[in-house]
Amino acid sequence: MAQTNGGHNAFAMAQAQFDRMAEQMELDAGARALLREAQREYSFSIPVRMDDGSSQVFRGFRVQHNDARGPSKGGIRFHPMETLDTVRALAMWMTWKCAVVDLPLGGGKGGVVCDPHHLSLREQEQICRGWVRQIARNMGPLQDVPAPDVMTSPQHMLWMLDEFEAIHGAKLPGFITGKPVGMGGSLGRKEATGYGVVYTIRETLKELGILTEATRASVQGFGNVAQHAIELYQQLGGTVVCVSSWNQEDQRGYAFRKMDGIDLQELLGITNRFGGIDKAKAEAAGYDVLPGEAWLEQDVDILLPAALENQINAETVGKIPPRVKVIAEGANGPTTPEADAVLHKRGVFVIPDLLANAGGVTCSYFEQVQNNANYYWLRDEVLEKLDLKMTQAFMGVSQVATDQKLYMRDATYLIAVDRVARACRDRGWV
Numbered sequence: 001m002a003q004t005n006g007g008h009n010a011f012a013m014a015q016a017q018f019d020r021m022a023e024q025m026e027l028d029a030g031a032r033a034l035l036r037e038a039q040r041e042y043s044f045s046i047p048v049r050m051d052d053g054s055s056q057v058f059r060g061f062r063v064q065h066n067d068a069r070g071p072s073k074g075g076i077r078f079h080p081m082e083t084l085d086t087v088r089a090l091a092m093w094m095t096w097k098c099a100v101v102d103l104p105l106g107g108g109k110g111g112v113v114c115d116p117h118h119l120s121l122r123e124q125e126q127i128c129r130g131w132v133r134q135i136a137r138n139m140g141p142l143q144d145v146p147a148p149d150v151m152t153s154p155q156h157m158l159w160m161l162d163e164f165e166a167i168h169g170a171k172l173p174g175f176i177t178g179k180p181v182g183m184g185g186s187l188g189r190k191e192a193t194g195y196g197v198v199y200t201i202r203e204t205l206k207e208l209g210i211l212t213e214a215t216r217a218s219v220q221g222f223g224n225v226a227q228h229a230i231e232l233y234q235q236l237g238g239t240v241v242c243v244s245s246w247n248q249e250d251q252r253g254y255a256f257r258k259m260d261g262i263d264l265q266e267l268l269g270i271t272n273r274f275g276g277i278d279k280a281k282a283e284a285a286g287y288d289v290l291p292g293e294a295w296l297e298q299d300v301d302i303l304l305p306a307a308l309e310n311q312i313n314a315e316t317v318g319k320i321p322p323r324v325k326v327i328a329e330g331a332n333g334p335t336t337p338e339a340d341a342v343l344h345k346r347g348v349f350v351i352p353d354l355l356a357n358a359g360g361v362t363c364s365y366f367e368q369v370q371n372n373a374n375y376y377w378l379r380d381e382v383l384e385k386l387d388l389k390m391t392q393a394f395m396g397v398s399q400v401a402t403d404q405k406l407y408m409r410d411a412t413y414l415i416a417v418d419r420v421a422r423a424c425r426d427r428g429w430v
């Protein structure tokens, strides 16, 4: 994920969004002052002995934006361009995301300035353990619970858990989520975000009176979120005509189209572990290979951005054909504010990121619940509960949007900020 949004500082943008909502809700000055900043921020050094014997110091962060509704929750990113401001923005967005799905959790985020591409596994393990050593007293199952994010994996989570448990002298699997299945991880986690997106699409189509079987979709990205979203959407009878992915060799994005519908299994067979589809093999299998941006120019009913931020922007929004009725934001921040205003005016039904991709954090919450109970659910149980939670959240937002004649994104923010502000007030903080 990039550090800025259309050239803006991500945190300034998150604060501007909040300020606009606070104004609209006539939020009191105390709650505004509290919620536009993080409650706690940690920035620390992580010294690591490198494989060549030298020592290198990495910068680590953890931001706990708000924990009025429960322990802070949010991922840890490894990124060479990580900044405290990016982490602040992402932590604030996590507070709203957890609140909109009504999880008893607050919002947090963490990061390390590093590039795992240039680090051995042993060096990465040392960074994970070092990160935990610096912050172990200020985190825990009852305070703040991290998870994987950009360039961190279940293996990183397990190293972090191991260090945390060594420090505390106890088994505390609820310290971190996104663990490997069998080591405290939850079944259903890998499909949770993509499936969650499709639960919200299904409810949207019901509301619009459109049969899923009659719809066509185009998807940006072919990674974890996109692959599982496509799987469930196809199971519901929808047709995906186009997907896009990043090509490592020539450092460009490409769109792959089959007018009568892509074959998911066939494409998975020619996709690498980073979600990159093999261009030559796709061509040989009969796909039209188009420039990356072509994904949003297709004559479809549904667009599903599931790759990067800022993809629907002032330059690209005009290329979206009139047939598009629904945009489901699988990615975080795929639409810039300028493009959003255009979509709103055109009457496109946008399922905002805070709601559409909340399936991931919801399943992380389920993982914690299972850890605390030390009892593990079947995959179907997890997915059933996920569907219920996502559907309830969707209906809540949609009700507010209808009742107050609001754009879905504004209704989402309204519910989230209201819930968090209420918790702060009820606790007597403001």
Ligand code: NAD
Pocket: 001, 193, 220, 221, 222, 223, 224, 225, 226, 244, 245, 246, 247, 252, 253, 254, 274, 275, 276, 277, 292, 306, 307, 308, 309, 330, 331, 332, 357, 358, 360, 361
């Ligand atoms: P991923 O790394 O598994 O997949 C990313 C996909 O995007 C890959 O197929 C890659 O080839 C493609 N891509 C990258 N650059 C591209 C470009 N310029 N043009 C076309 N395709 C491009 O990532 P993911 O986990 O699927 O996450 C995707 C988005 O969803 C991110 O914005 C992420 O923050 C968000 N998200 C993910 C989760 C989760 O649980 N994985 C949860 C919430 C939000």
